[in-house]
Amino acid sequence: MAQTPSGLPSKIAILPGDGIGNEVVAVGRRVLDLYREKKGLPLELWDLDLGADRYLRDGTTMPKEIFEEVRDHCGAILLGALGDPRVPGLEHARDILFGFRFGLDLFANVRPCKALDDRLVPLKGRSAKDVNFVVFRENTEGVYVGMGGNFKKGTPDEVAINEDLNTRKGVERILRAAFQHAKAHGNRTVHMADKSNAMRASGDLWQRSFKEVAREYPGIEAKHVYVDALCLYLIQDPSKFEVIVTNNLFGDIVTDLAAALHGGLGMACSGSVHVKPDGSKIVGLFEPVHGSAPDIQGKDLANPLACVLTCGQLLAHLGWTEEEARIERVVQLAIREGKCTRDVGGALGTKAVGDFVIERLAAEL
């Protein structure tokens, strides 16, 4: 099996999923295909028929053999979106997403927030140069582990509890991943956001771990910020931030706010990775931040640029780091020339934006 510069296998599992996931991944797949055909990257694209349609057809969510093949022989997964009104319980989404996230222990959700054009920045007096940071969201702990429950449900005495799980190992490794990223990218600061004034036990663990991990990175300033204040500062002056690290729930909220600073959900990409203590990685899961958006499904309205940027992140994960910047330049051009969908001020459909990206990228490769 072919290897990539990262040492990871070159096989990529393609999982369009549901709704607009299919439409945007069709464009992302063309990008990866172009790299294979035109640039000769040894990519093997493996299309997976998983998602709501498959679940409704035969009950399959995440077969064990597929999970094992991905774990043992793939370098990356490209996922579109999961979520379908026909599956209100989201059984398939849970099995697939949590299957990969928890099964592969992909503890770092990495979300770059970079404005590629002044036009995409909604803040008065701010421009694209002010929005360029990355959020490291803890991806395997916190309230998302589903611990808790209801007591006396449906009665006036009902009690509802959701536990916020934080482990020393989990906190330390996401902090270290953020510092490693900062070091590798020449950043000067890492901000850790928590709510330690209200959530004292977990806050104390995050605070102590942050101070200790920061000592391993003497060139990088470790700054603490309460998460509520972070939301304020991100609006007032996002240029303060380079790397932000936070827990699962705060990361979820902050990254939606951050997405709004650089063009909205149609421009936000993400990768979920596991970084080993020596800095090496395993198969990673790459997906645009947006969901399946049933309201615009099948209308050729979905912005595919988040998925295109996600492909850049995926290629960087496999070791082709310079391609992330190349893809970013092409996306920037699409925005600048108005070759984009309505959500970012253009008038083109999903497929036409894809054609533009492929044409420009082909000219560069």
Ligand code: ATP
């Ligand atoms: P989820 O699947 O996470 O439950 P959702 O699919 O209902 O969420 P999101 O994807 O989070 O919704 O997006 C909210 C709205 O933003 C969508 O309903 C859609 O109108 C818009 N939107 C999301 N992604 C895109 C995109 N790529 N292009 C254009 N509009 C988008």
